[in-house]
Each structure stands twice: as C-alpha cells, then as structure tokens.
Amino acid sequence: MLQFLVKRLVSGVFVLLGVSFITFIIGYFTPVDPIRQLMGQHYTYVGWLQLRHAYGLDLPWYQQYYNFLFHCVKLDFGTSIHYQNRSVGDILKDGVPISTELTSWGLLLTLLLGIPAGILSAVKANTWIDTTNMTVALLLYALPGFIIAVFAQVMIVWCNVQFGLNWPVANWGTPWHYALSDIQAKLVPVLIYGAAGYAYFARLARTSMLEVLDQDYVRSARAKGLSERAVIYKHALRNALVPLITSIGLSVGLLIVGALFIERMFNIQGIAHIAIDAVSQGDFPVIQATALLAAFGIVTGNLLSDILYTIVDPRIKLV
Amino acid sequence: MGTSGRGFERVSRGSVTSTVVRKAPDEPEPPLPEDTRQHLSPLQISLRYLWHDRRALICGGILLFLVALALIGPPIYQHIGGISPSDLSGSIGPGLYHQYYHEELSRQDELPSAQYWLGTDSVGRDILARLMQGLLISLTVAVVVEIVDVGLGLLVGILAGYYGGWIDQLLARFTDLMFAFPSLLFVMLLVGVFGSSAATFFNKVPLFGDPGNARLLVVSVALAFTSWPMMARYVRGQTLQIKEQQFIEAAHACGTGDLGMIVRHVIPHLLSILLVAAALDISGTIIGEAGISLLGFGVTDPGSSLGLMIADALDLTATHPWEVLVPTVVLAAIVLSFSFLGDSLRDALDPKRNNC
Numbered sequence A: 001m002l003q004f005l006v007k008r009l010v011s012g013v014f015v016l017l018g019v020s021f022i023t024f025i026i027g028y029f030t031p032v033d034p035i036r037q038l039m040g041q042h043y044t045y046v047g048w049l050q051l052r053h054a055y056g057l058d059l060p061w062y063q064q065y066y067n068f069l070f071h072c073v074k075l076d077f078g079t080s081i082h083y084q085n086r087s088v089g090d091i092l093k094d095g096v097p098i099s100t101e102l103t104s105w106g107l108l109l110t111l112l113l114g115i116p117a118g119i120l121s122a123v124k125a126n127t128w129i130d131t132t133n134m135t136v137a138l139l140l141y142a143l144p145g146f147i148i149a150v151f152a153q154v155m156i157v158w159c160n161v162q163f164g165l166n167w168p169v170a171n172w173g174t175p176w177h178y179a180l181s182d183i184q185a186k187l188v189p190v191l192i193y194g195a196a197g198y199a200y201f202a203r204l205a206r207t208s209m210l211e212v213l214d215q216d217y218v219r220s221a222r223a224k225g226l227s228e229r230a231v232i233y234k235h236a237l238r239n240a241l242v243p244l245i246t247s248i249g250l251s252v253g254l255l256i257v258g259a260l261f262i263e264r265m266f267n268i269q270g271i272a273h274i275a276i277d278a279v280s281q282g283d284f285p286v287i288q289a290t291a292l293l294a295a296f297g298i299v300t301g302n303l304l305s306d307i308l309y310t311i312v313d314p315r316i317k318l319v
Numbered sequence B: 001m002g003t004s005g006r007g008f009e010r011v012s013r014g015s016v017t018s019t020v021v022r023k024a025p026d027e028p029e030p031p032l033p034e035d036t037r038q039h040l041s042p043l044q045i046s047l048r049y050l051w052h053d054r055r056a057l058i059c060g061g062i063l064l065f066l067v068a069l070a071l072i073g074p075p076i077y078q079h080i081g082g083i084s085p086s087d088l089s090g091s092i093g094p095g096l097y098h099q100y101y102h103e104e105l106s107r108q109d110e111l112p113s114a115q116y117w118l119g120t121d122s123v124g125r126d127i128l129a130r131l132m133q134g135l136l137i138s139l140t141v142a143v144v145v146e147i148v149d150v151g152l153g154l155l156v157g158i159l160a161g162y163y164g165g166w167i168d169q170l171l172a173r174f175t176d177l178m179f180a181f182p183s184l185l186f187v188m189l190l191v192g193v194f195g196s197s198a199a200t201f202f203n204k205v206p207l208f209g210d211p212g213n214a215r216l217l218v219v220s221v222a223l224a225f226t227s228w229p230m231m232a233r234y235v236r237g238q239t240l241q242i243k244e245q246q247f248i249e250a251a252h253a254c255g256t257g258d259l260g261m262i263v264r265h266v267i268p269h270l271l272s273i274l275l276v277a278a279a280l281d282i283s284g285t286i287i288g289e290a291g292i293s294l295l296g297f298g299v300t301d302p303g304s305s306l307g308l309m310i311a312d313a314l315d316l317t318a319t320h321p322w323e324v325l326v327p328t329v330v331l332a333a334i335v336l337s338f339s340f341l342g343d344s345l346r347d348a349l350d351p352k353r354n355n356c
Helices: A002-028 A034-042 A045-054 A061-073 A088-123 A128-142 A145-163 A180-213 A216-223 A228-253 A260-265 A271-281 A284-312 B004-023 B042-051 B054-077 B127-163 B165-180 B183-202 B215-243 B246-253 B258-295 B306-314 B321-349
Strands: none
Touching (some): A002 A061, A002 A284, A002 B165, A034 A045, A088 A228, A088 A260, A088 A271, A128 A180, A145 A180, A145 B258, A145 B321, A216 A228, A228 A284, A260 A271, A271 A284, A271 B183, A284 B183, B054 B321, B127 B321, B183 B215, B215 B258, B246 B258, B258 B306
C-alpha cells in the first residue's frame, strides 16, 4: 500500500511539474511585456530596468523557473499585475469559498440524485421509468452547462412575468449563508452545475448495476430464496457501487474549474470568474495560479480515486 | 430439383410444399425465381442500416441544412428585401442591412419581421445574418480542429501502438499531463497570452483575418492541441487490438513489411472507428469554440459566433429572451445532432451488430 501510494504521489508530482513548466513557458514567451503594460504612460527605460529587476524578469529562464517553482511550493504565487498591491493568493482567497460552496452542493446533489436514479433505472430496466430517466440523462449529458443555463434563465424570467415572482436570475447570495434570498439565488446555479454530473452518474450507475444484476452470485441469491429487496440492496448494489466510487474521486478533482461557465452565466464571483477576468486583463500570475490550482485538484482527485478503488475492492492488488 | 446449395435449401423447406409438388408430377418444373439477394459489402450494409435509422436521418438532415445555411445562406439572404431607410447612410438595400456586422441603432431589439427574419440584436444587427456567420465560424473551427486532431492522433497513435517503445512511453506521459491540464484553462492561457497580438499575426489569413476573428486561430490551435492526445491514445488502443488479429499474422507470413502492414491492413480497420470518434469529438469542439467566445476570448465584436451571440444577449435575458434563445437553440441542435449521429454511426459501423 505504502509503496503504491509513494509511486502515485511521485507521478502526480511529475505531472504537476509538467503543468507548471507549460504555464511558465507560455508566460515566458508572451509577446506582451508585463512591465511595460504595468508602467503605462510613466514608462522610462531606467524605471523599466529597475522594475524588471525587482520582478526578477531579467534572469535567465531556468533561474526564473526555479524561482517560480520555489515560490509555488511556499504557496506564494507573486503579485498580481493588474491589481498592483495585491498578492495572487489574496485575490484567490476571495473566490475560494464561493466556488467550493457551489461545487460541493452540486456534487452532493449529483451523488444523492444521480446514483439512485441510475439504480432505479437498472432495476426497472426497459420500463417507461427507465426510458424517461435515460432520455433526460442523455440530453443533460450531451448539452453543455451554458446552454442549459440559458434555458433555465429564460424559464425563470418567464415564470417571473407569468406568476409575478421576483426570483433572481443571475446572482449569488452571501457565501455559506442560507437565508431565503440566498437559497433562491443559489438553487438554480447549483441545480445546473449538478445536472451534468447527475446525467453522468445516472448513466454509469445504470450500466454498472445492469452488469452486476447479470452475475452468477445474484442468480444464486435469488435461487436461495432471498427477497428481491435483499438481492438488490444487499448483494447487487454494493458491487455496483465500486466503479462509481472511483468516479467520485475524479469529479472531486474537477471541483475548482468545473464551474467555469456556471460562474460566468450566473455572475458568481468564484475562482473561475477570477480566472476569466485575469485572462481578459492579461494578469498572468493569476492565470498561472489558477491553472496550477486546477491541475492540483485533478491530480489529487486521481490519487483519491486510486486509493478509494483499493479500499472498496480488496481484490485489486497494489503494485 | 435444383442443383447445389440452392436446391438443398428448397428440400429443407420442402416439407410444407411437398404435397403440392407431388400432385402434378408431369408438369415441367417452374423456373426458379431469380436470386434477388444482393451480396452487399460491409459499407453498403452499414449505409442501409443508417438509412433505416430515422433518428440518424433527422440529425443528418438538420446538420446538412445548417451547413447549407452557413455556406449559401448569406449571399441569398443579402438579395432578399427592399430598400430601407438607414440612420446614417440614407436608403440602403439588403446587401448592407443583411450583413452580420451592419448596425442600425434605431432598430434595436426587434422581433422577427419581413425585413429582419429573426429580428435584431441590441445594436440593431440582423440576428439571422449573425447566426449564419456564427455557423460558418463553428464549422470552420470544427473542420480545422478535426483535421489536426485526426491527423496527429492517427499518426502518433499508430506509431505508438504498432511499434511501442519510446514513442509509446512519451505518448503515455504526455496524455497524463494533458489529462491533468483542464483543456479549457489551457486554451484560456494561450489566448490570454497570445490573443492580444494575434490580430497583427493573422490579418492575411482568409476568414480568420476578418476583424474580430483574429483570436480564432489561437483558439483552434489550442483546441486541437488539447484534443489530439486523447485521439492518439484511442487509436493506440485500437491498433494494439488489431495487431493481435490473425490477418496481421497472415500478412506477416506473406512477407508484408511494416509500412505496407500499416497502410494496407491497420489503417483501413481504423477508419470506421475514427469516423465515429471524430463525429463525437466535433460536438465537443463546437461547444469549446462557442464556450470560449462566450467567455469573451474567442471571436469578438464585430465578428460573430454562436457563443458571442449568447454572451451579447445574456444581459437582455430578462427583457428580450428571444435574442438569447435563437443562438442557444441552434447550438443545442448542432450538439445533439452530432452526438446522436455519432451514436447511430457507431451502431451502423459495428461489424458485430446482429440485425441489419
């Protein structure tokens, strides 16, 4: 187990190194001179040289990369170019609670609705329940979040006009507060963020459950006279959950960037929104930090899924 | 009775009809009906299967219509309609007011009319004209990305799968890396860095050089760059499977060299798989372009793209929901059509399916 963990950790670190190198090298070759942009009309050659030296941009590339890595390890991503006196960590700190709130509710919803829906579909395979459920899941899976978001917003507007409601269209209440107005604002974005995951888990759960229901041990359980309930919930369900649990690990990794479009569509000031703003402002340190954060999330998610896999299914040998 | 296999078939069926035959033994035997069974090639069988798949036909029809709309729609549309007074340029004809970039500030946020078939947007531009231009952009990006994606994926995937060794190792590491790098963030990174100077680089390239479209090439390159490793990994897996088949062994025994093996035996078996993968991939590419334009990093005004149209109309959802619905519905239709068509293609091209 330990050996396996170490191996996965090392490969994860290598992936992170690769990602950091790509982000660094793209930034290094940027045709836009950040110092010049920063100075604007106050540009003087001497000042330019001084600032360049102060930011460490006059060093050779390997030295810069080394410094960059060294600071990353200390969780210091430098200072933002656009907001001159704020550190990148400070900027990201505003977005983290909002993004995690959106995505954790979304993930919870996904799991609590998607997996039971898929299991139900498998148990009632080829009935109208199954067909409806899978059609909805297919549509939600094929369509990207922003299209569903547009439809939802138009629906909200229509309901507001039709029934005289005052439901907010694009807003996010106070993070981690749940007054009525907060819930109103958060409900739709969370639902839409969860929709894609719902569809994915429902489809996966259905396939996995159908496969398990076809196994010999399920037939044996039925043959020895167990009630259908016991067969499904005690024997089949546990085995059907194995592939699902590993996917949960993977989706945890996507928590941070997964909400890119939802945050844009509903004007939620999370990390993804910060990243979008940073790109349009050419604020490179912030972009770098968000890319690294996202990659870190995915590597951690992968690791988590590997660990979960071995815990759930003891047949898997760790090499 | 007839001869060979055909006669045998008759005998086996004969138990029912035998009494009829015995009644008139003197009559000359009626000529056997013409053998109407055709010997179809696998491709013909697949096409016939697809022809009977109503969902695939509808999806294909929608896509063909949209492609036709993008390619021949604008020139036709620019010749329909009468002369109309304009704010700034006096009386103008449809050649101008049906241009996707022409603004008519006194005609904002209109619903469909005889002059503007799908209405106008918030600065008085014709929505149908913008839609057709947006479709053209989506198509172009999809085709460019798919060519790079399939080309590179096929090349590297076959090399890795067929030869193994260091190419395989390199591909595995590289795909690991690209897995961990969210493709959207990578695209944002590239666009953020190179986007602002793209206009000066690409102003000579057709379509991409038009005002507002400069970043499109950066977006396409980034999308292709993030999608080909997955394709290569997929091709590699399929190549490994094909390599184990008996006909490869037979070809080896006949003395076929590596190149001949790849070109004449491996690639033909990959084509149908690649077609399906590409069809499913295209919808992802179109979503990607629309999404990036929606975030404001792809096509910018005065250019047009489905994503940009959604972004422009997003603030007006409460007052003019029509404007945001049009591009969204069209985009949804494209995406769903490609997904369904890909699924149907997979069924049709699957040699192991039992009915046809």
